[in-house]
Amino acid sequence: MEDIKLEDIIEILEDVEEGIDYEHVTDLVDGKHLDSFDIIAIINAISDEYDISIPAKDIVPENFNSAQAICNLVKRLVDED
Amino acid sequence: MENVLEWLEAAARKTPDAVAVADVETQLTFAQLRDGARRVGTFLGEQVAPGGAVALYLEKSTKALCGMLGVVYAGCAYSVLDVRQPAARLASILEKLQPAFVLTDAATELQADAVLADTHYTATPVERALQWDADEEVLAAARSATDRTSPLYVNFTSGSTGTPKGVVVSHGSVIDFIGHFTELFDFTSEDVIANQAPFDFDVSVKDIYGGMAVGAAVHLIPRDYFSVPVQLMDFLCDRRVTVCTWAVSAMCFVSTMNGFDYRTPDTVRIVIFSGEVMPPKHLAKWQAALPHARFVNVYGPTEVTCNCTYWEVPPAFDGDVLPVGKPFPHAEVFLLDDGDALVDTVGKQGQICVAGSGLALGYAADKARTDEAFTESPLCSGQRIYRTGDVGYWDENGNLVYAGRVDHQIKHLGQRIELGEIESVAQSCEGVDRACCLYNDTRKRILLYVVADCGKDALRGYLHDRLPSYMVPSKIVFDDAMPLTKNGKIDRTALAQLQ
Numbered sequence A: 001m002e003d004i005k006l007e008d009i010i011e012i013l014e015d016v017e018e019g020i021d022y023e024h025v026t027d028l029v030d031g032k033h034l035d036s037f038d039i040i041a042i043i044n045a046i047s048d049e050y051d052i053s054i055p056a057k058d059i060v061p062e063n064f065n066s067a068q069a070i071c072n073l074v075k076r077l078v079d080e081d
Numbered sequence B: 001m002e003n004v005l006e007w008l009e010a011a012a013r014k015t016p017d018a019v020a021v022a023d024v025e026t027q028l029t030f031a032q033l034r035d036g037a038r039r040v041g042t043f044l045g046e047q048v049a050p051g052g053a054v055a056l057y058l059e060k061s062t063k064a065l066c067g068m069l070g071v072v073y074a075g076c077a078y079s080v081l082d083v084r085q086p087a088a089r090l091a092s093i094l095e096k097l098q099p100a101f102v103l104t105d106a107a108t109e110l111q112a113d114a115v116l117a118d119t120h121y122t123a124t125p126v127e128r129a130l131q132w133d134a135d136e137e138v139l140a141a142a143r144s145a146t147d148r149t150s151p152l153y154v155n156f157t158s159g160s161t162g163t164p165k166g167v168v169v170s171h172g173s174v175i176d177f178i179g180h181f182t183e184l185f186d187f188t189s190e191d192v193i194a195n196q197a198p199f200d201f202d203v204s205v206k207d208i209y210g211g212m213a214v215g216a217a218v219h220l221i222p223r224d225y226f227s228v229p230v231q232l233m234d235f236l237c238d239r240r241v242t243v244c245t246w247a248v249s250a251m252c253f254v255s256t257m258n259g260f261d262y263r264t265p266d267t268v269r270i271v272i273f274s275g276e277v278m279p280p281k282h283l284a285k286w287q288a289a290l291p292h293a294r295f296v297n298v299y300g301p302t303e304v305t306c307n308c309t310y311w312e313v314p315p316a317f318d319g320d321v322l323p324v325g326k327p328f329p330h331a332e333v334f335l336l337d338d339g340d341a342l343v344d345t346v347g348k349q350g351q352i353c354v355a356g357s358g359l360a361l362g363y364a365a366d367k368a369r370t371d372e373a374f375t376e377s378p379l380c381s382g383q384r385i386y387r388t389g390d391v392g393y394w395d396e397n398g399n400l401v402y403a404g405r406v407d408h409q410i411k412h413l414g415q416r417i418e419l420g421e422i423e424s425v426a427q428s429c430e431g432v433d434r435a436c437c438l439y440n441d442t443r444k445r446i447l448l449y450v451v452a453d454c455g456k457d458a459l460r461g462y463l464h465d466r467l468p469s470y471m472v473p474s475k476i477v478f479d480d481a482m483p484l485t486k487n488g489k490i491d492r493t494a495l496a497q498l499q
Helices: A006-016 A036-050 A067-080 B005-014 B030-045 B062-073 B087-097 B109-116 B126-130 B136-144 B171-184 B203-214 B223-227 B229-238 B248-256 B280-289 B367-373 B419-427 B456-466 B492-498
Strands: B019-022 B027-029 B053-057 B077-081 B101-104 B123-125 B151-157 B165-170 B192-195 B217-220 B243-247 B270-274 B294-299 B309-313 B331-336 B350-356 B374-376 B384-394 B400-405 B409-412 B415-418 B432-440 B445-452 B475-478
Touching: A006 A036, A006 A067, A036 A067, A036 B223, A036 B248, B005 B030, B005 B062, B005 B203, B019 B030, B019 B062, B019 B203, B027 B030, B027 B062, B030 B062, B030 B126, B030 B136, B053 B062, B053 B087, B053 B109, B062 B077, B062 B126, B062 B136, B077 B087, B087 B109, B087 B151, B087 B165, B087 B456, B101 B109, B101 B126, B109 B123, B123 B126, B151 B171, B165 B171, B171 B203, B192 B203, B203 B217, B203 B243, B223 B229, B229 B248, B243 B248, B248 B270, B248 B280, B280 B294, B331 B384, B367 B374, B367 B384, B415 B419, B419 B432, B419 B445, B419 B456, B432 B492, B445 B456, B456 B475
Parallel strands: B019 B217, B053 B077, B053 B101, B077 B151, B101 B123, B192 B217, B192 B243, B243 B270, B270 B294, B445 B475
Antiparallel strands: B019 B027, B151 B165, B294 B309, B331 B350, B350 B384, B374 B384, B384 B400, B409 B415, B432 B445
């Protein structure tokens, strides 16, 4: 199983919306840095990249508020797969 | 029928205690909605003359709807303004609209004060107007000053020269359209309508007046629910929703986020979608989840009042092309070629033009743009037509198919955007020499190419201060020079290949 690195997640995020300090921001959704359409773009990108399907119940702000949270979500889903 | 309020009054007489509108916290019956609107109407009517415009700066809610209909009771036209746009853009909209009054609500009041600080407007919370006592005389005077041709609302949309334009729509256009819309799609008082669109979008007109015309309840889905699919699906299921008149982008949200794997709202009997071309794989997910529901593709820009054509999708549709279909009974739809001749050959493209009672009155305080888009028909003297800027063709079944744009307008995240507006704002930033905006349709990204000697962050900040966030490019690319065509114009095709 390939390693899921935080840098790779940040790269995906940069590609969706540049100009955000993904290494440090921890309120991406709650702080309205990302809107629902950015989240869709992120979901599409990570679903393609890691070949996973993100269940509706995991699509909550807590899982998308930081690059680290997204990284943890992806790791968990890849492990469950 | 002369005034949309006749629907509200009829429903309030017939079923006063039925739910008219509900948000997450509150709900109003038809009697309560009418009474609230009459109070606001009196409050406004005492200070504003009929025929003017009133702006509403607030999020959608049951109170917001009292405010909007209150404006109508005062004989004025309402304009709901997006609370997410920067102060500078809001100021240019107010400049065009010249509202006689600005309403907000208690929850948005502080923000309203802040964004209006540099204008000569102040906002009054609708809660204050709701305390007023309705006065029959004030309301009757306002009513007698309006008829079918009076402006009902003004919706602002992106304008290519940098300033948004306000589409002014009359009572008569909404009365005619909603009459056909509710009849064709069998709306009844038993329906439960799930409103997705914000009130500054004309998709919401179909929810608000469609519900009012038949006495059905309209449930307002909070915007935030479109980031949390579990909340959205619970809302649809728990409220036993039957009608979804939604933007395509909102439907794709549900299918992308696997909403149906969590819960299926099987009470939904009809899904009516518009705003963008529906991607077939998303439609397939919806049809599989709701095999007994009707699906209808509807088409039309704000300038024709909601929609001018519709096409009912066959069950388990597996084609690649979704036509936009045939005209609503009140609309006439035809294609014109570059020389203004009628195009009626199957498969041949032309600009989609529309005539009929749905046509907007024009753009607020903008005669030049109005005269350019709303012209006399070259085919029928005296007939007023609207040139949509959309390209289409007729298929072998006599259905209209949308095929693109004649200009640089795009649909992004359900929003209608003129790339020219972004370019013109970028070009006004100090240090920017040339700017060109492209849209990558596959990846749904707005890209901005600039020749400039300012910093990227400075330019990004400048755009953020002047454009709504959905219009700020995802990527800004700096270059030494723009590729040019033989005629010295920016070569968009060459630029697109750089991506």
